[in-house]
Amino acid sequence: MSPMTPMTLLIHADLAWHDENLHSGLAFELSGGRLQAIRPQREGETADRKVHFLGPALTDIQVNGSGGVMLNSQPTADAIAHIVATQRSLGTGWVMPTLITCEAERMEQAAAAAIDAWGLAGFLGLHIEGPHLNVLRKGTHNPAFIRPVDDTTLAILEKLRAAGIPVMLTLAPEMTDAATIRRIADMGVIISAGHSAATAAETRNGLDAGVTCFTHLYNAMPPMQSREPGILGAAINSDAYAGIIVDGHHVAWDMVGLACRARPLPDRMFMVSDAMATIGGPDHFELYGETIRVEKGALVNAAGSLAGAHIDLVTCLANAVQHVGLSFRDAYRMAAVIPAMAMRLSPPALHVGMPLEEILMLDPALKRLAPTT
Numbered sequence: 001m002s003p004m005t006p007m008t009l010l011i012h013a014d015l016a017w018h019d020e021n022l023h024s025g026l027a028f029e030l031s032g033g034r035l036q037a038i039r040p041q042r043e044g045e046t047a048d049r050k051v052h053f054l055g056p057a058l059t060d061i062q063v064n065g066s067g068g069v070m071l072n073s074q075p076t077a078d079a080i081a082h083i084v085a086t087q088r089s090l091g092t093g094w095v096m097p098t099l100i101t102c103e104a105e106r107m108e109q110a111a112a113a114a115i116d117a118w119g120l121a122g123f124l125g126l127h128i129e130g131p132h133l134n135v136l137r138k139g140t141h142n143p144a145f146i147r148p149v150d151d152t153t154l155a156i157l158e159k160l161r162a163a164g165i166p167v168m169l170t171l172a173p174e175m176t177d178a179a180t181i182r183r184i185a186d187m188g189v190i191i192s193a194g195h196s197a198a199t200a201a202e203t204r205n206g207l208d209a210g211v212t213c214f215t216h217l218y219n220a221m222p223p224m225q226s227r228e229p230g231i232l233g234a235a236i237n238s239d240a241y242a243g244i245i246v247d248g249h250h251v252a253w254d255m256v257g258l259a260c261r262a263r264p265l266p267d268r269m270f271m272v273s274d275a276m277a278t279i280g281g282p283d284h285f286e287l288y289g290e291t292i293r294v295e296k297g298a299l300v301n302a303a304g305s306l307a308g309a310h311i312d313l314v315t316c317l318a319n320a321v322q323h324v325g326l327s328f329r330d331a332y333r334m335a336a337v338i339p340a341m342a343m344r345l346s347p348p349a350l351h352v353g354m355p356l357e358e359i360l361m362l363d364p365a366l367k368r369l370a371p372t373t
Helices: 077-088 104-117 151-162 178-186 200-209 230-237 253-262 313-324 328-342
Strands: 009-018 021-023 026-031 034-040 049-056 058-063 092-100 126-129 167-171 190-193 211-214 241-245 269-272 284-287 290-295 298-300 359-362
Touching: 009 328, 021 328, 049 328, 058 077, 058 126, 058 269, 058 313, 058 328, 077 092, 077 104, 092 104, 104 126, 104 151, 126 151, 151 167, 151 178, 178 190, 178 200, 178 211, 190 200, 200 211, 200 230, 230 253, 241 253, 241 328, 253 313, 269 313, 269 328, 313 328
Parallel strands: 009 049, 058 092, 092 126, 126 167, 167 190, 190 211, 211 241, 241 269
Antiparallel strands: 009 021, 009 026, 026 034, 049 359, 284 290, 290 298
8 A cells, every 4th residue: 555645735825935035926835744835826726724924934043041941051952952942833943042141161061062952953053142241231141250251262162163053152342352352253253242331432343353243232232322322323323233122121112113224234133032931931930040030021030120031033023013113024034034144144945845843924913823734
């Protein structure tokens, strides 16, 4: 007896991201858990399912934890796999687990874990946020571990890059000399400025030395002033990439829109979730020995201060359209395409054979639709 042929599911999409652009009138055939065909819709055919949007899943380059797991608490290959799998179940197909400020030994453990996990589907690389920050803008990071760039960090970065792993390092440019920034940039590490009180001049010096990105724009940065634009003003006026958290708690909708529309070059703003363990997990977790919990949709510590975000990137995408007023095309690019560009990687693209966990389908309200075959 011949084996059963997998049932083919025909999907019609109002909009689809294909060949680096937004299209209408496309049909998709799915079977065996994979995309089998991309073609125009045919007159008179009946789809098994109609969706508002179909395209590659999203790309998040700042994910501290998911599914009850924080990389800081469990710097292991298994934790990386769990974080990535949880995010993939929520519509984010490519993930950079993020290690925040910690002791050198934990950084070494996370680097070893990343090397062990490298090759895992959806694991895009490692984001090391800190510990080389400005304590004046530490946010939820533990000041006991904040320190200048040292030989240990340089060795960790060299080891990761030698293994071919994309790496982003968030540091405060005013706390790191230009020669060290250049040395790190020459390794192929993407240097992102954040948790910083830099002046505009100090920020520009960092950009000249090799900074190419900014971490969660507005947050852990001093506000702009009329006679001192600071790191925030310098970032918005620069050609560098900048991540932003579109959850309605970290940045007001108007300020997200202002930054997106004020940039001198297109395709420089992207979304990050800054997700913590509560995404796909319980409503609280431990960080630095303190309980962080969800309150009214925000993650706060005992003092009531923001401590990461309780949001996934699909919801950020919807927020950008529904609350900030961005076009769907621009918002989708910010959540799926530009993060890869910021890491100097090829953006994801629909292709025959693509597994369903790398495909995002949305309804008209921009809610994720669970894939089925």
